[in-house]
Amino acid sequence: xxxxxxxxxxxxxxxxxxxxxxxxxxxxxxxxxxxxxxxxxxxxxxxxxxxxxxxxxxxxxxxxxxxxxxxxxxxxxxxxxxxxxxxxxxxxxxxxxxxxxxxxxxxxxxxxxxxxxxxxxxxxxxxxxxxxxxxxxxxxxxxxxxxxxxxxxxxxxxxxxxxxxxxxxxxxxxxxxxxxxxxxxxxxxxxxxxxxxxxxxxxxxxxxxxxxxxxxxxxxxxxxxxxxxxxxxxxxxxxxxxxxxxxxxxxxxxxxxxxxxxxxxxxxxxxxxxxxxxxxxxxxxxxxxxxxxxxxxxxxxxxxxxxxxxxxxxxxxxxxxxxxxxxxxxxxxxxxxxxxxxxxxxxxxxxxxxxxxxxxxxxxxxxxxxxxxxxxxxxxxxxxxxxxxxxxx
Numbered sequence: 001x002x003x004x005x006x007x008x009x010x011x012x013x014x015x016x017x018x019x020x021x022x023x024x025x026x027x028x029x030x031x032x033x034x035x036x037x038x039x040x041x042x043x044x045x046x047x048x049x050x051x052x053x054x055x056x057x058x059x060x061x062x063x064x065x066x067x068x069x070x071x072x073x074x075x076x077x078x079x080x081x082x083x084x085x086x087x088x089x090x091x092x093x094x095x096x097x098x099x100x101x102x103x104x105x106x107x108x109x110x111x112x113x114x115x116x117x118x119x120x121x122x123x124x125x126x127x128x129x130x131x132x133x134x135x136x137x138x139x140x141x142x143x144x145x146x147x148x149x150x151x152x153x154x155x156x157x158x159x160x161x162x163x164x165x166x167x168x169x170x171x172x173x174x175x176x177x178x179x180x181x182x183x184x185x186x187x188x189x190x191x192x193x194x195x196x197x198x199x200x201x202x203x204x205x206x207x208x209x210x211x212x213x214x215x216x217x218x219x220x221x222x223x224x225x226x227x228x229x230x231x232x233x234x235x236x237x238x239x240x241x242x243x244x245x246x247x248x249x250x251x252x253x254x255x256x257x258x259x260x261x262x263x264x265x266x267x268x269x270x271x272x273x274x275x276x277x278x279x280x281x282x283x284x285x286x287x288x289x290x291x292x293x294x295x296x297x298x299x300x301x302x303x304x305x306x307x308x309x310x311x312x313x314x315x316x317x318x319x320x321x322x323x324x325x326x327x328x329x330x331x332x333x334x335x336x337x338x339x340x341x342x343x344x345x346x347x348x349x350x351x352x353x354x355x356x357x358x359x360x361x362x363x364x365x366x367x368x369x370x371x372x373x374x375x376x377x378x379x380x381x382x383x384x385x386x387x388x389x390x391x392x393x
Contacts (some may be wrong), residue, residue, distance in 0.1 A: 028054050035061040042068045054078075062087055080104050086112045099124045111136040115144045122147060135161055135169075149173035158182045182207060197221060204229065222246050225276060226253040252276040253283040255311055266291055273300050283309040290322045298367060301375070302330040309337045311393075315347065324359035327383065328367065331376040335387045349390050357383045 028034075031054045036046075050057060059081040067089045079102045100108060105127045115123065115138070123146045125133065130150040134157045140146065146169045148156070153174045163169060163185070171177070177196050183205040194202070199219035203226040225246070254272055269288045276282060277300050308330065312319050315338070327333065338352065361380035368377075 029056060031057055033057075033059045033061075035063070036065060037061075037063045038065075040066040040068065044069060059083075061085070066090065077103055081107045082109070084110045084113060087114075089113065089115045099126070101126050103128055105130050107132045109134045109136070110138060112138065114139045115141055125150065128152065131155065133157070135159070137161065140164065146170065147173075152176050154178045156180050158185060160184045162186045164188055181205070194219065200224065202226070220246070221248050223248050223250045224252070225249060225279075227272075228253065228255045246275060247278050249276060249279045251281040252279040254288060255283065255285045266296065270296060270300075277302055278304050280304050281307045283311065286310055286312040286319050286322060289326045290319060292322075292325075298329070298371065300329060302326075303332060303376075305330040305333055307335045307337075308333060309339060311339045313341045315340055315342075315352065320352075320355055321359055324356055324363050327356065327360055328363045328377050331378045331382075333378055333386060335389075336383075337389050337391060339391045339393050341393050349388055352390065353384060353386075353388045356388075357381070 034050070034054060034057055050060070055078060057078055060079055061083045063083075063085045065084075065087045067087055069090075082100065082102065082105060101124075106129060108125065108127070108130060111134070123140070123144060125147070126149045128151060130153050132155045133148065133150070133153060135146070136157070136159045139162045142164045145163070148169070148171045151174070154176055156171065156174070156177060156179070158169065158181070160183070171180075171194065175196050176198050177194070178198055179201045180194065180199065181201075181203040183203065185207045187207060187209050194217045197218065197220055199217065199222055201224040202217060202219070202222060203224075204215070205226065205228045207229065252275075254276060269291055272288055273292075276284075279302075282302070282305055308327075310323060327336070357380040360378065360383055364377050364379060
């Protein structure tokens with residue numbers, strides 16, 4: 001009868017060297033879904049049992065498992081979906097071969113797992129057919145680092161993970177990656193190197209790092225870029241996107257969090273603006289343009305920009321001047337939204353529009369006196385026709 005099972009749930013045992021065959025049915029030829037919960041197991045023994053006795057297994061769920069020697073999942077050829085939740089991975093004598101190499105795996109989720117500190121412990125995910133990978137709420141102790149090398153991987157999400165290792169997470173060997181999201185993670189270092197032309201969407205949101213970051217992306221087909229980072233990261237950081245002109249970019253968000261720690265770095269700000277200059281929809285922290293001079297602004301033309309959201313703390317004169325210099329270089333702009341923390345009492349959208357139009361006219365005159373009338377610029381009377389709205393954060 002055991003051979004006819006297609007779903008099996010096993011809860012609450014400690015599985016030692018010789019107990020697998022005694023506790024579990026000998027053969028589950030038709031089994032497609034196996035869920036194991038609240039166990040203590042040796043990963044290699046568990047895999048050997050699954051490979052021998054579950055030839056049709058498609059989905060494996062591991063929950064609240066204490067895995068004594070890592071989870072090598074390499075030989076279960078039929079497995080398509082793997083979920084590892086709330087597991088604790090222990091290492092024997094500092095050695096652990098945490099490898100996931102299932103040839104048929106399409107979806108892998110590893111959530112709320114703890115990987116104990118160990119010398120030179122590597123979590124390697126190298127699946128030839130994997131399409132979707134999620135790491136969520138995991139803790140990778142000192143010495144643990146993750147290597148992801150999946151040629152068909154399209155979607156990678158890393159959310160609320162803690163990585164206490166300078167090597168961090170290596171995703172250089174994923175040439176088919178389309179969507180990458182890293183959010184609310186704590187990393188000792190963030191060295192993000194993505195040499196893949198297939199990338200369409202990159203999101204890095206509200207992460208923190210002990211040291212400066214390095215983001216290097218080669219993605220000529222990138223369509224959506226979202227960066228919301230702590231301002232203190234920028235000191236000594238490197239931000240590089242190749243090619244510098246992302247002609248396929250449709251939408252971009254670049255914001256800082258904790259602006260009181262913002263470090264002015266003109267090179268970083270120029271790199272950011274060059275990366276997003278072809279965006280049609282753009283949301284931008286005003287601090288990025290505020291540190292640039294008027295001469296810096298004239299070097300970058302936002303000729304495709306239609307909808308702009310400017311995020312600022314206060315509507316002050318210096319920020320309005322910086323905004324006018326930026327707007328001058330966006331001749332196709334249709335809508336302008338200003339999100340703010342504070343504004344002068346009684347100020348209206350009409351007041352802001354009129355003030356910006358005056359400042360814009362002055363900026364245009366200064367530009368044309370130095371560079372002539374060869375380029376199309378946004379003029380003051382055109383700004384008066386825009387749809388402008390104010391929103392309090």
